[in-house]
Amino acid sequence: MNSKGGLWRWLASATLGCAAAGLIAAGPARAQEPEPRLKTESPYFFVKSDDPSVDQLPLKATRVDVRISGVIADVTVTQQYRNEGTRAIEARYVFPGSTRAAVYGMNVRLADRLVTAQIREKQQARVEYQKAKTEGKTAALLEQHRPNVFQMNVANIMPGDDVRVELRYTELLVPQSGTYEFVFPTVVGPRYNSPQSADAQAKWLSQPYLPAGQATPSAFDIHVDIASPIGIKEVRSTSHTVEVTEKDDRHAGIALAAGGGAANNRDYILQYRLAGDRVESGVMLYRGDGENFFVAMVEPPQHVATAAINPREYIFVVDISGSMHGFPLDTAKALLRELIGGLRPSDTFNVLLFEGSNRFLAPRSVPATPANIERAIRTINEQGGGGSTEIVPAFRRVYAEPKASPDVARTIVVVTDGYVSVEREVFQMVRQHLSEANVFAFGIGGSVNRHLMEGIARAGMGEPFIVTKPSEARAQAQRFRRMIEAPVLTSVKARFEGLQVYDVEPPQLPDVMGERPVIVFGKWKGEPQGQVVIEGRAADGPYRQSIAVEGNTSRDTAALRHLWARHRIQSLSDQEAQEGGDRQRAEITQLGLRYGLLTQYTSFLAVDKVVRNPVPSDAVGVDQPSPMPQGVSNLAVGATVPGTPEPATWGAILVTLSVLAMLARRLRRQRAGRFTA
């Protein structure tokens, strides 16, 4: 090789190098540049530091006391924070609540002092809390991130402090097929935070989780007292081992049984029935200072099976993301076997599996023949669960799919644990496409995001279902089929005769899909008299039922004030979610402040008057970790992202030396050849 050849090699190499570097700088010409991806807040695994001065697990215990009187539950949740470290801390804890909870009170007990919290506009509460924190005062701030997700911040917990924060809420228990159910969620499942979510930057989503199978050292206890004017029967928990401690005909006390293991990694579900399978129908009245409230609960007609059912198209939207891995997906598979297996040959169906991406099982909906059903079930059975949870693109794809026939009614059935942060976006999409399909939501697992399930059902004129274990799949699938066959009551209207009512909630009554009572909230004035008439169309013809308004008003029904406001706020929130933006902010804030309720725009704030921390800047923020929900694997928080690593060093060295050895051998042969030639 002469020097000219060397120069050419230099030039060729330099050109190639420059071209390669230019690849990045310039990039290829594209019709549409992808938008830059946003950073998102995400759940993470708790890592215990070895710094003994900071207590990283300040929440020592949660105690829940529930008093159920008739159909109203009054709940007191006491969180005990104790600082066993040597530095002052600020404890932050994200915890769940019932989707129907009207949180109306909070107080803080610190040594011998009791500080009652005040309701404040959310931003104002934050400002005041920060001020108290920097002044060295012990303060507690309770905020709502979702109707069923709250956050407690307790600032300046000094070493050795024992701070007890009590919050109180009330909710209405609505029977389903004659069964009353009280649900107390104990853990917020780790939410997948989509970069497209409006909440991509929400800090509360970035909370620590203990690995699956590791129990939290924080103690948990729940005690329920039921008092009913009608005899109680069949008290049971489908989630925990409980013992009925005191029971007569109309009272029952329910406690957690000893030795039941971890109790705060799944929803606490308590069910009971009333004697004769009755439902507490009637009109409850409350006479307040300046405003009177009522709630009417009217038993629905019995379900009637109809002979002629029009063919339908079903699209099952199934979550196979990381949080569904294992037990939840097994439950979902059992459910889908029941749902798909129960379709009639005249129906058509398709299945959309989604995680980060999504795919249909068939290019178009196929008839529900045994062969197609078998093929679908076999494909679903092969799924393992992994990846993110992009539910909005999944819905978008379903709605983009043309119907099998314009005349066929379409029903979408979404099956998920709901561990997402895009509830509003989903509700908006479902509501916008309500004319194309109604939507039923099946929540899978022991700590389902019930806010998503109930919201989807409300927006899609469907019904929410919760399936906590595979054994419940058949009953829930049968319930779904009954609803699809014929709604219990349609074109529902409420009339009030002889009672002056206003601010009635909801303004338009929805169809009654399942065997649940018709519920109407409102305010009244004048004399408590007259009757409430509910009219509609049942499966077997016109339906009419009237209930007399009895004149007795009692202080026991004071909760109606909060329940009405809570229902009104929910209606406004639904409207806001469907419209986008925050157009209802002013009205929701005003309702929250007026009725003393926690909302997305109002918070509870309690500030101690005593300055207790002389150096507040030295306080450490501590995020209380949550246990992983029962049955949910570590894939829900952190799946390993695959990479393309180079081979192991020793293997690479061996390969290189082998190549060199072959080269050396070849060179020896060449040289030997020269001498023997």
Add this chain to the structure above:
Amino acid sequence: MNSSRLYTLPRVLEWSIRIDRAPALLWIACITLALLPTWVWMARRLADGSDDPLGLLAIAALALVLWRHRGRLRVAPRLGWLALATGCALLSAMLAGALPPLATSLVALAALGCVLAAFLPALVAAAPVIGLALLSLPWIASLQFYAGYPLRALTAEASRWLLAPFFAIERMGTALLVDGRLVMVDAPCSGVQMLWLGYFTACMTALWTFRSSGSFLARLPAVSVLVLAGNVVRNTVLVSLEATGGASAAVHDAIGLGVLALVCGAIAWVMADEGERHV
């Protein structure tokens, strides 16, 4: 007193003759001993697990070269290289503490390379010897830190180009989103290890084929291009596997080793090509 007067002193003359007749290995040993702080630092880096032990391979290769030519070492060293070796050894001692250990060690190992070049026979080119000496430094972690990101970004972008006809693919920094699945081109995927082994192969091949320094240096850019291309191919194949359901670690390793063998073979071919040789 001028230098000619010095030779009239018997003691000076005697010592001068002794120094002149000192065996080559003694000179090499002296310089090697002078670099003791560098050896201690390199041993520590090796012991604390902060770097791969690839440097040992380069030192072993230098020892092999020295052993191979032990009977043909120069009696009279090339004074320019010897002066450069002494200067580098002194400079590394002076820079100790003033510059990061890697920088001072770079000068120190250059001294080792230069002293070897001073005594090795004429047909052994200096450039690959100094190259091997420099490769013995604990480079990998530092290369990952400084050159890792550009290499990964370049590799990821090239893979994106190659896979675009077959997948919906988007590059985000050094990660690729392939049909909705995220595949990381992270530090272990950068190709730094392949780069080291590629240069090592180039140095060894140049020494075995008695390639001249100029010819060796002229081929080095081609070595870099081959390594980069090899890493792009390896990465592209593995990304496509991950995007279509994933592959076991054994499959990853097998593909990686196969591509490495091809790259090393190509480098050996480029370096062993008939051309400017000493023989």
